[in-house]
Amino acid sequence: MSSKISMPTLKRLPRYYSIVCQFFDAGEKYITSPIIAKRLVMDDSQVRKDISAIKYPGKSKMGFEVADLKKHLENYLGLNKQKEAFVVGVGNIGVALSKYENFENYGLKILALFDNDPHKVDTVIAGKQVFHMSKLKDLIERLNVYVAILTVPKKVAQEVADYLVDSGIKAIWNFTSVNLDLPEDVKVWHEDLAASFVTFSSSIADIPQRELKK
Amino acid sequence: MSSKISMPTLKRLPRYYSIVCQFFDAGEKYITSPIIAKRLVMDDSQVRKDISAIKYPGKSKMGFEVADLKKHLENYLGLNKQKEAFVVGVGNIGVALSKYENFENYGLKILALFDNDPHKVDTVIAGKQVFHMSKLKDLIERLNVYVAILTVPKKVAQEVADYLVDSGIKAIWNFTSVNLDLPEDVKVWHEDLAASFVTFSSSIADIPQRELKK
DNA sequence: TAGATTGTTAATCGATTAACAATC
DNA sequence: TAGATTGTTAATCGATTAACAATC
Secondary structure, eight states: OOSSOOHHHHHHHHHHHHHHHHHHHTTOSEEOHHHHHHHHTSOHHHHHHHHHHTTOOOBTTTBEEHHHHHHHHHHHHTTTEEEEEEEEOOSHHHHHHHHOGGGGGGTEEEEEEEESOTTTTTOEETTEEEEEGGGHHHHHHHHTOOEEEEOSOGGGHHHHHHHHHHHTOOEEEEOSSOOOOOOTTSEEEEOOHHHHHHHHHHTTTTSOOEEOOO | OOSSOOHHHHHHHHHHHHHHHHHHHTTOSEEOHHHHHHHHTSOHHHHHHHHHHTTOOOBTTTBEEHHHHHHHHHHHHTTTEEEEEEEEOOSHHHHHHHHOGGGGGGTEEEEEEEESOTTTTTOEETTEEEEEGGGHHHHHHHHTOOEEEEOSOGGGHHHHHHHHHHHTOOEEEEOSSOOOOOOTTSEEEEOOHHHHHHHHHHTTTTSOOEEOOO
């Protein structure tokens, strides 16, 4: 999937999906590009272009069939394909992600967690066991897992990432703020919440703020 | 701040900041645009353009002064201005964000949490009290808080968001997957982790995946 | 039919990349 | 000086928006 779809388009598809689901739940049969566009405050020809990019045909005068488009998006986005992953780093974020049931609706299945802290090893979080980091390679091979969710402290992020790659991980969902330096064939998706907040707050300059008392 | 900076540039600034901090910690005095660019796998003139967009002057032949650029970025991105916020919805994500100390380094100070569940009300998470939702308006007014972090279940997201706006909130960091329909003057920053994962996993089609057994 | 919508081509816009004079 | 880097202008690229014929 996603052979030659542009990244901006790919990022919009889940937003369309969310609206299509709302219409589905409301029992609507059809949805049009101007309606979707209005909800997302964007251009309607953009919506049509994106939907036609994933080869989904609409109907003149009617718009798009809700149930069918929903299925098409699920298919295209791989929501019905399970991607198994390990959480590496059992801190607040790692635990929260492991407990978040909603991920399974989006094709993400967390199998286990890893940490170096002996107090955390062998505990169970949301039904998933915490293993010592040294077990990682073995479990990657036995379970055929290629995706890791990296939620370790930033001081050790690069080091742990190197170890992940060495153990066979091919894709890293990186929640640290570190720009990981890894081989080209390993895909990294940077999800830095603090950085995202900074961008957000910089974009709302009109809202009063207090000086930080040092 | 951020008067006419483009969004792509604004999103890159925190990444530059992260690298500049590494150089700072390593005791380096200067950093150049080709070095930053190489680390982020991007074009060096992009880096120069972004840095000149925030009016920071480099030095011919030397590059940029690390300590000074660091300070300039902190200033521009408002890392030294405290933005106070409430967390609304005491679930896994709400709790994890409340416990995440690193936010304070990025100018985000979470003051309190809100929830409707009587079992959660009056508990304390990471030193912050959980209040009943009905106390929200009063506390917004008394503490002058304009930013809310929305981490409620998606069924109630729109309803709670309406209530937030009604209570005086002007900016919402939205962790639900719902496209909130709110007045124009309220800024919403959509941070849908499940959607982000979907985009990530769609962009790595080469990695083997298992069929979801239905 | 009349009217609304798709699908797509063409026009516009803006962001990225290349090039290079100015600088130290 | 020679060489490396900035800062910026110009060229390229790609994404968004506008327009409209085709469709039902």
